[in-house]
Amino acid sequence: xxxxxxxxxxxxxxxxxxxxxxxxxxxxxxxxxxxxxxxxxxxxxxxxxxxxxxxxxxxxxxxxxxxxxxxxxxxxxxxxxxxxxxxxxxxxxxxxxxxxxxxxxxxxxxxxxxxxxxxxxxxxxxxxxxxxxxxxxxxxxxxxxxxxxxxxxxxxxxxxxxxxxxxxxxxxxxxxxxxxxxxxxxxxxxxxxxxxxxxxxxxxxxxxxxxxxxxxxxxxxxxxxxxxxxxxxxxxxxxxxxxxxxxxxxxxxxxxxxxxxxxxxxxxxxxxxxxxxxxxxxxxxxxxxxxxxxxxxxxxxxxxxxxxxxxxxxxxxxxxxxxxxxxxxxxxxxxxxxxxxxxxxxxxxxxxxxxxxxxxxxxxxxxxxxxxxxxxxxxxxxxxxxxxxxxxxxxxxxxxxxxxxxxxxxxxxxxxxxxxxxxxxxxxxxxxxxxxxxxxxxxxxxxxxxxxxxxxxxxxxxxx
Ligand SMILES: Cc1cc2nc3c(=O)[nH]c(=O)nc-3n(C[C@H](O)[C@H](O)[C@H](O)COP(=O)(O)OP(=O)(O)OC[C@H]3O[C@@H](n4cnc5c(N)ncnc54)[C@H](O)[C@@H]3O)c2cc1C
Numbered sequence: 343x344x345x346x347x348x349x350x351x352x353x354x355x356x357x358x359x360x361x362x363x364x365x366x367x368x369x370x371x372x373x374x375x376x377x378x379x380x381x382x383x384x385x386x387x388x389x390x391x392x393x394x395x396x397x398x399x400x401x402x403x404x405x406x407x408x409x410x411x412x413x414x415x416x417x418x419x420x421x422x423x424x425x426x427x428x429x430x431x432x433x434x435x436x437x438x439x440x441x442x443x444x445x446x447x448x449x450x451x452x453x454x455x456x457x458x459x460x461x462x463x464x465x466x467x468x469x470x471x472x473x474x475x476x477x478x479x480x481x482x483x484x485x486x487x488x489x490x491x492x493x494x495x496x497x498x499x500x501x502x503x504x505x506x507x508x509x510x511x512x513x514x515x516x517x518x519x520x521x522x523x524x525x526x527x528x529x530x531x532x533x534x535x536x537x538x539x540x541x542x543x544x545x546x547x548x549x550x551x552x553x554x555x556x557x558x559x560x561x562x563x564x565x566x567x568x569x570x571x572x573x574x575x576x577x578x579x580x581x582x583x584x585x586x587x588x589x590x591x592x593x594x595x596x597x598x599x600x601x602x603x604x605x606x607x608x609x610x611x612x613x614x615x616x617x618x619x620x621x622x623x624x625x626x627x628x629x630x631x632x633x634x635x636x637x638x639x640x641x642x643x644x645x646x647x648x649x650x651x652x653x654x655x656x657x658x659x660x661x662x663x664x665x666x667x668x669x670x671x672x673x674x675x676x677x678x679x680x681x682x683x684x685x686x687x688x689x690x691x692x693x694x695x696x697x698x699x700x701x702x703x704x705x706x707x708x709x710x711x712x713x714x715x716x717x718x719x720x721x722x723x724x725x726x727x728x729x730x731x732x733x734x735x736x737x738x739x740x741x742x743x744x745x746x747x748x749x750x751x752x753x754x755x756x757x758x759x760x761x762x763x764x765x766x767x768x769x770x771x772x773x774x775x776x777x778x779x780x781x782x783x784x785x786x787x788x789x790x791x792x793x794x795x796x797x798x799x800x801x802x803x804x805x806x
Contacts, residue, residue: 343386347407349539349602353391353429354399359387359437373432376419377479377673377681378769383425385412385432394439394520394551396514400433401549402518404798409515412800415487418479420685421767423490423544426804435486441465442552449557450509450526454484455550462555472560474501477763486550492542494763496669497594499720502764505541507776510554513540515547516724517792526554539586539789544765545792545800558632561627563634564592566662569645570618574598574703576738577620578696580648581687581719585692586623587644589637594720595623595669601716601727604675605668613668618651622719623669644646672716673725678731680712686790688753689762692722702726703750709745723762750776766804774806 345363352360363658366388375382387410391397404411410430417424426432438454444466445451450472453467460481466473476484476495483493487513494503509557510524523537524530540548570578581594600622606613615621622640628634656662676683690698699715702724716726721744728745730738731791750760750773760770760777774783785806791797 343405343409347403347409348387351387351400354697355389355391355396359390359392362386365589369438372417373414373434374425376424377420378415378420378425378767379677379681379685380404381422381425381768382454383427384429385426386429387775388432388434390434390437391649394514397433397514397549397551398518398520400431400698401514401516401798404431405516405518405796408798410798410801413486413490415484415490416458418483418484419487419491419765419767420687420768421491421544421765422579422762423765423767423800423803425768426488427768430616435484435549435551438486438551439484442468443480443490444471445526446471448526450554452552452554453485453512454552455489456484459483459485461568463721466557467560470560473555473557475504475507478673485553485555489541489550489553489728490543490545491765492763493653493793494718494721494723496595496718496720498718499594500590500592508541508553509556510552511537511540511550512552513550513648516799520551521548524554528556530542531687542765543635544803545768546790546803547799549799562629563631564627564662565634566656567622567624567626567636567638567642567645568614568656568665569622569624569642570615571622572618572619572651573649574619575696575700576649577622578699580622580645580650581695582693583644583648584641585720587640589640591624591637591641592627593623593625593722595716596719596724597621597623597669597672597716598714600712600714601672601676601783602668604679604714605671608675608678611670614654617649620775634685673727676714676727676729680731682738683778684727684728684730684732684746684751685745685764686728687717687723687761687764688726688749688758689721689723690753690756690758692720694756694758695719695722695724698722698724698753698756699760702749705748705752709741711741711745713767718762721759721762727761747773747776768803769806770805771802
């Protein structure tokens with residue numbers, strides 16, 4: 343990269359906020375990847391911004407010099423969105439990490455994009471308020487990354503996903519213009535909904551610099567149930583039956599045995615029900631103990647009717663935290679188990695979960711490969727880890743695309759989509775035409791060109 347560009351960047355963000363060249367090679371390493379196994383690319387320069395105005399100046403410079411800009415939150419993405427596959431500038435929001443205001447009258451919180459999502463939870467909960475979206479990575483990922491990916495999480499069953507809570511956004515367009523969309527507004531239909539367009543746009547349309555999120559009162563009562571099954575399919579059948587009974591738990595998570603055994607090995611301690619073929623982790627919440635107790639009794643009975651071995655009820659926060667710790671560690675544990683692996687994030691209508699899980703196991707058997715399924719069963723959103731174990735490299739290279747494509751075709755045949763919350767990014771872009779027709783892809787390409795005609799913002803993402 344031209345030394346003049348680096349000098350200009352130093353003038354914009356300050357010397358200490360630019361990483362460049364051999365002496366910064368070690369400090370730049372974390373910016374070469376996100377959490378996708380095996381995907382890396384070197385940025386030419388990393389800049390850590392502290393304001394929207396700095397982002398705007400960087401865009402104006404990047405336009406003049408035609409340098410690619412890749413936005414980055416915390417780098418915990420699972421589709422390669424923050425990986426600078428065309429080099430250029432990595433624009434990190436990690437220093438824009440202030441919670442600007444908790445507005446108790448309007449039930450809104452205003453934050454910068456680099457705030458870690460779990461910090462928002464803790465700050466608003468201290469005021470008796472509740473921000474429901476809770477990606478399993480919540481203590482590592484940023485709210486800006488959640489917005490760019492349209493992140494979900496276990497509580498989506500009852501409370502929806504990130505996009506259902508965003509009322510206002512400031513964003514910097516690739517032209518360098520700063521726009522303010524929405525505000526502390528529960529309703530707003532003034533023109534096209536650019537907020538919803540930017541959510542899930544994977545850092546390809548604009549850089550988000552300020553966010554206003556809607557809050558709810560914190561529910562007073564929470565109960566978690568851990569339910570083991572000796573039959574993988576019976577656990578899946580229970581999920582659709584609970585929903586059919588018109589009970590909406592906060593979360594229904596599915597964990598296959600191998601995922602829990604991997605967590606045991608990572609934590610070096612035994613988890614309950616280690617012989618179960620699969621477990622459900624079900625959370626219920628509400629404002630009165632009577633209502634929550636009533637629901638969990640019905641849910642517990644349904645689980646037992648479907649052959650559950652037991653129903654462990656966790657009412658105190660220590661036991662609940664232990665159960666959720668195991669769930670949140672699954673991805674890390676599987677990475678320890680098989681450092682080379684491939685992860686899918688398919689989503690189907692909730693009632694189609696049983697045929698999806700059955701079909702995935704058939705595909706795995708046919709290809710003689712180990713798959714571990716877990717995830718947000720209550721949303722029909724399943725994460726499938728395909729583990730390399732000791733499969734030779736050559737076979738692995740051809741096996742992954744074959745297995746992925748079969749899983750996608752199965753998912754689409756059940757009315758589903760190829761990603762529920764992790765995004766298309768780099769890893770799924772070649773499969774976009776399987777999921778969307780050409781006319782839709784063309785409209786999306788044209789929208790992108792309106793925002794970014796010179797294609798400097800996060801090139802190489804989403805589109806094949
Ligand atoms: C262990 C683990 C568990 C996970 N669990 C979940 C889960 O339950 N639910 C879920 O939805 N996801 C989950 N994820 C995926 C991931 O954490 C989310 O996608 C998260 O939103 C990424 O945030 P980040 O700050 O790390 O983003 P990054 O990886 O830094 O970036 C992700 C994308 O956002 C763009 N971006 C970042 N900041 C901005 C900004 N300010 N403006 C514009 N674009 C921006 C980047 O360019 C990139 O395309 C999990 C990941 C891991 C590793």
